Amino acid sequence: MKIAALDAARASRLRAFYVLTKPRVNTLIVFCAVIGMFLAVPDGLPNALTVFAATVGIACVAGAAAAMNCLIEQQIDARMTRTRARPLPRGELSPTEVLLFAGVLGGFGLTLLHQAVNPLTMWLTLATFVGYAVVYTVLLKPRTPQNIVIGGASGAMPPVLGWAAVSGEVSADALLLFLIIFAWTPPHFWALALYRTADYARAGLPMLPVTHGAEFTRLSVLLYTLILFGVTLLPFATRMSGALYLGVAVALGLQFIRYAWRLFRDYSDALARRTFRFSIAYLFGLFGALLVDHYLRW
Numbered sequence: 001m002k003i004a005a006l007d008a009a010r011a012s013r014l015r016a017f018y019v020l021t022k023p024r025v026n027t028l029i030v031f032c033a034v035i036g037m038f039l040a041v042p043d044g045l046p047n048a049l050t051v052f053a054a055t056v057g058i059a060c061v062a063g064a065a066a067a068m069n070c071l072i073e074q075q076i077d078a079r080m081t082r083t084r085a086r087p088l089p090r091g092e093l094s095p096t097e098v099l100l101f102a103g104v105l106g107g108f109g110l111t112l113l114h115q116a117v118n119p120l121t122m123w124l125t126l127a128t129f130v131g132y133a134v135v136y137t138v139l140l141k142p143r144t145p146q147n148i149v150i151g152g153a154s155g156a157m158p159p160v161l162g163w164a165a166v167s168g169e170v171s172a173d174a175l176l177l178f179l180i181i182f183a184w185t186p187p188h189f190w191a192l193a194l195y196r197t198a199d200y201a202r203a204g205l206p207m208l209p210v211t212h213g214a215e216f217t218r219l220s221v222l223l224y225t226l227i228l229f230g231v232t233l234l235p236f237a238t239r240m241s242g243a244l245y246l247g248v249a250v251a252l253g254l255q256f257i258r259y260a261w262r263l264f265r266d267y268s269d270a271l272a273r274r275t276f277r278f279s280i281a282y283l284f285g286l287f288g289a290l291l292v293d294h295y296l297r298w
């Protein structure tokens with residue numbers, strides 16, 4: 001009986017560490033990095049060991065960045081309905097444990113990238129970590145409603161990291177992939193912020209719907225969705241990708257614009273929630289199409 005209770009306590013602590021790494025968000029982050037690795041090889045497949053080490057390394061550093069964000073924002077998280085069940089506000093883990101966990105996980109990831117991938121990828125991943133855990137979380141998020149536009153630069157880095165891991169350089173094509181996620185982030189986040197405005201206001205965070213109101217935010221979502229549509233045409237325009245990619249990008253893009261237009265004209269929290277969920281399926285679909293198109297043209 002006692003042993004069973006101990007096992008359950010250990011399992012729940014392990015689970016708490018896992019939750020700290022924001023595994024669902026980071027699944028898409030790592031997915032985009034892996035696609036970047038495959039697209040970096042003009043014809044053929046990337047080296048399997050490099051792909052494996054880079055994937056594990058980037059995932060570990062991204063998990064460490066998420067844990068640092070949870071550590072820095074524990075008081076804020078305690079005030080928001082969406083985040084108050086996280087391990088720190090619930091008291092499941094101590095701040096020291098979280099700091100150690102982030103240090104070990106991030107240190108392992110960076111060492112792996114340096115030793116088994118290349119130093120460029122390690123430095124770019126470290127810069128992405130600092131961009132999210134320090135520049136976005138500490139400096140921008142509590143200060144300006146443009147926090148996620150500027151901070152989005154670190155979220156847009158994963159395909160660049162993947163590209164650098166396999167090719168040892170950052171090419172113009174990799175920067176196109178960066179631009180796609182950079183333009184995608186505002187509609188992704190502001191759709192959520194629209195139906196979580198009360199949460200952000202309670203936490204004292206200057207998110208766009210809190211500082212500029214719902215209507216301005218809905219207009220901003222629509223404008224960024226249009227910009228995103230234009231940006232997603234660039235891989236085809238530069239011949240990086242072919243007709244299959246173009247077809248998927250246009251179909252997904254029109255659907256995103258439809259969501260954003262309806263959100264602008266006829267707002268409801270349910271629609272904002274659906275738009276947010278669609279934004280995630282959209283990015284999975286778009287990056288999936290880049291990969292399939294790459295190998296069909298090969």
Ligand code: HEM
Pocket residue numbers: 024025026028029032082136147148151152155156181185188189192280283
């Ligand atoms: C500054 C940039 C970003 C901000 C502020 C942001 C914000 C958020 C927030 C607040 C959530 C809800 C998380 C939760 O309830 O636990 C979320 C969910 C999510 N985000 Fe983002 N995001 C950003 C960038 C990204 C990027 C770059 C990706 C992937 C490439 C991404 C993928 C996801 C996914 C997959 C979810 C769904 C998680 C779930 O189902 O629980 N986000 N995002």
Ligand SMILES: CC(C)=CCC/C(C)=C/CC/C(C)=C/COP(=O)(O)OP(=O)(O)O
Pocket residue numbers: 022025029058061062065066069073083125126128129132154155156158
């Ligand atoms: C090293 C590497 C690849 C790092 C990538 C990490 C990264 C840039 C993630 C951005 C996506 C993310 C977790 C946003 C959450 O926003 P938030 O922190 O405002 O959300 P919250 O309110 O749920 O805490």
